[in-house]
Amino acid sequence: MTGNESDQSFIIEVNGLTKRYGQLLAVDGISFKVRRGEFFGFLGPNGAGKTTTVRMLTGVIKADAGNALIMGFGSGSLKAKQITGVIPETANAYGDLSASGNMMLMAKLYGVPSTEAKKRSNDYLHALGLWERSGSLVRTYSKGMKQRLVLAMALISDPEVLFLDEPTSGLDVQSARLMKDLLRDLNARGKTLFLTTHNMDEASQLCDRVAIINKGKIVAIDSPERLRMAISGRNCIEVSFSDSVNPDALMQLHGVNTVEKVGDRYRLYTDSPSELVTTLADYSCTAGVKIVSLNMLAPSLEDAFVALTENEDEHA
Amino acid sequence: MPDASMVWQQVRRSLAIARKDIRIYYSKGPVVIFGILFPVFLFLAFTIGRHLTVDFMIPGFMGMVLFFTATSISPIVVPWEAQARTLERLMSCPVWFETIIMGDILASFVFGIAISLVPIIIGLAMGVTISSPFIFAIAVILAAFCFAALGNIFSIPPTNLPATVNMIAAVVKFPVVFISGIFIPLNELPAWGQAIAYISPLTYFTDMARHSIQSEGHLPVYVDLLALFVFTVLFLTVALVLHRRTMPKRI
Numbered sequence: 001m002t003g004n005e006s007d008q009s010f011i012i013e014v015n016g017l018t019k020r021y022g023q024l025l026a027v028d029g030i031s032f033k034v035r036r037g038e039f040f041g042f043l044g045p046n047g048a049g050k051t052t053t054v055r056m057l058t059g060v061i062k063a064d065a066g067n068a069l070i071m072g073f074g075s076g077s078l079k080a081k082q083i084t085g086v087i088p089e090t091a092n093a094y095g096d097l098s099a100s101g102n103m104m105l106m107a108k109l110y111g112v113p114s115t116e117a118k119k120r121s122n123d124y125l126h127a128l129g130l131w132e133r134s135g136s137l138v139r140t141y142s143k144g145m146k147q148r149l150v151l152a153m154a155l156i157s158d159p160e161v162l163f164l165d166e167p168t169s170g171l172d173v174q175s176a177r178l179m180k181d182l183l184r185d186l187n188a189r190g191k192t193l194f195l196t197t198h199n200m201d202e203a204s205q206l207c208d209r210v211a212i213i214n215k216g217k218i219v220a221i222d223s224p225e226r227l228r229m230a231i232s233g234r235n236c237i238e239v240s241f242s243d244s245v246n247p248d249a250l251m252q253l254h255g256v257n258t259v260e261k262v263g264d265r266y267r268l269y270t271d272s273p274s275e276l277v278t279t280l281a282d283y284s285c286t287a288g289v290k291i292v293s294l295n296m297l298a299p300s301l302e303d304a305f306v307a308l309t310e311n312e313d314e315h316a
Numbered sequence: 317m318p319d320a321s322m323v324w325q326q327v328r329r330s331l332a333i334a335r336k337d338i339r340i341y342y343s344k345g346p347v348v349i350f351g352i353l354f355p356v357f358l359f360l361a362f363t364i365g366r367h368l369t370v371d372f373m374i375p376g377f378m379g380m381v382l383f384f385t386a387t388s389i390s391p392i393v394v395p396w397e398a399q400a401r402t403l404e405r406l407m408s409c410p411v412w413f414e415t416i417i418m419g420d421i422l423a424s425f426v427f428g429i430a431i432s433l434v435p436i437i438i439g440l441a442m443g444v445t446i447s448s449p450f451i452f453a454i455a456v457i458l459a460a461f462c463f464a465a466l467g468n469i470f471s472i473p474p475t476n477l478p479a480t481v482n483m484i485a486a487v488v489k490f491p492v493v494f495i496s497g498i499f500i501p502l503n504e505l506p507a508w509g510q511a512i513a514y515i516s517p518l519t520y521f522t523d524m525a526r527h528s529i530q531s532e533g534h535l536p537v538y539v540d541l542l543a544l545f546v547f548t549v550l551f552l553t554v555a556l557v558l559h560r561r562t563m564p565k566r567i
Contacts, residue, residue, distance in 0.1 A: 055404075055567065058408045059407070059408060060404055060407045060408050060564070060567055061564045061567055062564065078322070078410045078411075078412070079410075081408065081409060081410035081411075082410040084408070086405070086408040088401065088404060088405070088408075090401050092400065092401035092402050092404060092405045093402075093405075094336065094340060094400075094402055095400070096339070096340040097336070097339065097340065101339070105332060105336050106409070108328070108329065108332035109329050109332055109333075109406070109409040109410070109411060110409065110410060111325060111328075111329070111410075153405075
């Protein structure tokens with residue numbers, strides 16, 4: 001299939017992608033589409049099949065069944081690889097080459113003309129704070145520097161799609177922030193980003209949509225906000241009282257699903273938070289305790305992730 | 317079916333991989349010194365005390381240097397790269413499997429040719445004359461490519477431990493040296509010895525080198541040339557086909 005035969009609004013199209021390692025079904029017939037210019041998150045616990053999926057999409061390994069198209073080109077084809085940049089979980093620049101050497105090697109492997117490659121190399125090494133050490137061997141770099149270099153290497157071919165496999169994993173705050181800022185900037189310039197992570201905050205901050213994968217299957221795909229909202233019963237009111245209260249008494253209140261003690265506060269999970277506020281005010285009067293603080297907490301993406309993956313585990 | 321421009325593009329990318337290999341794996345003092353010293357000492361161990369002429373020794377010495385250098389690093393490049401995860405990077409680039417393997421073989425080929433200049437210079441300094449330089453040059457180039465492809469075959473088993481690959485290589489390399497007429501002329505070997513010698517590509521290189529230097533060989537030059545060519549095509553095909561199968565298993 002060529003680029004013209006595919007729906008132009010989708011840059012990645014995955015249909016029934018499956019990968020088996022012996023008895024283990026690592027990826028179980030997953031299907032999804034990523035829109036052009038979208039920042040797409042791929043979330044899942046360790047061993048869920050995230051990296052295997054990325055490896056199939058980037059042509060490093062072959063799928064046992066199903067197919068994936070990148071801008072209409074079969075994943076793994078030269079044309080698909082030519083428009084793709086990859087940032088793997090483990091920084092894999094050549095330690096015995098300098099940053100500039102690694103950049104120029106990538107430029108040659110992607111067929112970037114030498115003059116353009118030098119310009120892009122200089123620009124990205126400057127942007128990622130590596131310029132001053134660009135002549136040093138990469139094996140002398142810190143983990144953060146190596147990961148930033150790998151991002152620069154992926155960008156030298158000016159790819160349409162970037163696959164990022166846990167790019168900020170284990171990085172210091174400064175490196176992680178620098179990387180996230182650059183990713184946002186790339187997305188703003190129209191690049192499509194496919195980010196695998198198990199960092200909920202990161203996915204929440206960066207992604208337009210996320211897919212949650214567990215045990216090789218996709219359990220949900222939606223925007224982070226919608227996923228949070230979809231978790232009924234995970235709305236939470238955090239309340240603290242002037243005196244100690246009996247958690248069992250709180251559990252008896254109308255509309256409370258679960259009670260969780262967090263320090264001197266109680267988290268009451270409910271389906272109807274506004275009604276519970278009134279009930280808590282009544283309880284405060286009848287029990288003779290004052291409410292010191294009361295906050296409504298929306299469910300986090302982490303809550304959604306836990307709920308969805310737990311559901312999947314229960315149904316398995 | 318790939319067109320000519322695509323093939324040329326892949327050739328250029330293969331050269332980029334070869335240049336990377338030479339910079340990273342071959343341009344190291346210890347590698348170069350080991351590449352020269354190891355065959356020198358092995359050769360001396362088997363020739364000192366025997367009354368052999370320089371004209372006889374130099375082709376054998378050349379053969380050993382070329383064989384050991386062209387097969388020294390190529391078996392461990394793929395396992396090393398798999399271990400360092402750089403192989404995954406190469407595999408995600410717009411290159412064919414064959415481009416990666418050809419790049420590794422080309423680097424080994426260049427290293428073999430470069431180091432083989434040492435015995436040539438030693439031979440010339442000792443008064444050896446090369447009577448057929450054209451045949452000699454073809455023999456060196458073809459043999460370096462043949463041995464580089466053989467070295468690459470050793471890394472086909474999908475293990476990422478260079479030590480395991482080195483062990484596999486040693487099991488093959490040392491017997492090949494001893495059966496190839498380097499230390500004993502083919503004419504002096506019994507019929508069964510000659511039959512065994514013919515299964516080694518090194519035999520044909522040594523015989524061609526003796527044609528070029530001593531003006532006498534055991535087999536006709538065209539037979540040596542044809543045999544080396546067939547071995548080269550065979551090793552190259554095996555390396556390309558089997559690496560395509562095993563490379564994804566390394567990831």
